[in-house]
Amino acid sequence: ADYDKAIKLNPNYGYAFNNRGYSRLKLGDREGAMKDVRLAGRKNPGNPYVYRNMGLIALDAGDTDAACRNFRQALEQGFSARHGNEVEELMRTHCGVKEMPKPVERDAPPPEPKERNAPGAPARHNAP
Template identity: 40%
Template sequence: MGLYAQDDLSLAQEMYENQDFEATIEYLHSFEIRHAADLLLEADAYHKLKSYEEAIETYDQVLAREEDNIYALMRRGAAYLELGDFSFALKDVRKALRLRPEHPEANFHMGNICYDQDDMKNASKYYRTALHHRPGYPQATYMLGAAKSNLGQFKDAEKAFDQVMEDFPDAVYNLAVVKLEAKNYSEALSLFDQAESKGISTPDLYFFRAESYFFMGDKREACIDYKRAAGLDDSEAAEIYDSYCMKSRKKPNRKKRETIHIEL
């Protein structure tokens, strides 16, 4: 790649780092001759836009030029996982790990594959390996917290989420859920309030905050939040609001539901 092309790629990289992904793609399309490096950047931009099929097609072009490009392999695997193509995801990330067993991002993506398959023990192992090779890796720390929460290891989950609250607004919400599961209801309420102040207004937030109020014996506040969750199409909250709040019946036990919201 000549100096001029390298300067052009640097400009595209700057656009990408500024999160102007559509402009990045448009600019890269102006390149007359395509190389693996600029195609990888284009694929990553599609990935950030959640255009997973376009990302995969562009990672394919990278791998046609460099068949052992581990970044294209593991990120194509991540895109396949987003589309629910588990076998293709596993094949790509396994190959990346064979090429670079110590690579933190490859271990992170293998952790995500295990997490997707509800294998929280191995997910935790891969996230820890990623953190061993890249201390402080925020995405791996976040997902380790999610895996530990699903394993019922709430102290470890709290520690992980507490480290990344500045990086991911959802980490505050997740830490609140962990506090709820650990029966630290007052702390959970404070964190749910923080999460709401950061712009999180999902039915899950209102539902689980209502649960915290319920276990603290505050029926009035619990019912306010059950009603909010019900208004956002949470069927379980609607059932509880109708029977417990409106008809003063015994509150139904909480059904099994996803408690950790993943947003990276």
């Protein structure tokens, strides 16, 4: 219910879709989980949890090959560096992988502009 509220307030909030999808998977709603996680991936393609969750959904469906592809993508998106070794363990257990793929090097995001006239609001929402 909280994810539904967050999505209603901000329909572009990819993390809420991803988390709701994971919750749906845990509740046995694989189809709803897939729909939410795919949408989260379109809204936030760099989120390694999207690929981790897609892998878990594929495992639940019995598609180990798809699960392993998604787990690999999660690692390449930097899952382990930021979130621990869960995906590495899934790869070892289900994919027979001993050496893990390295995260893809990415340029640092540009710095956020400084606030101008609306304290607390992101600068991109401020008037010039």
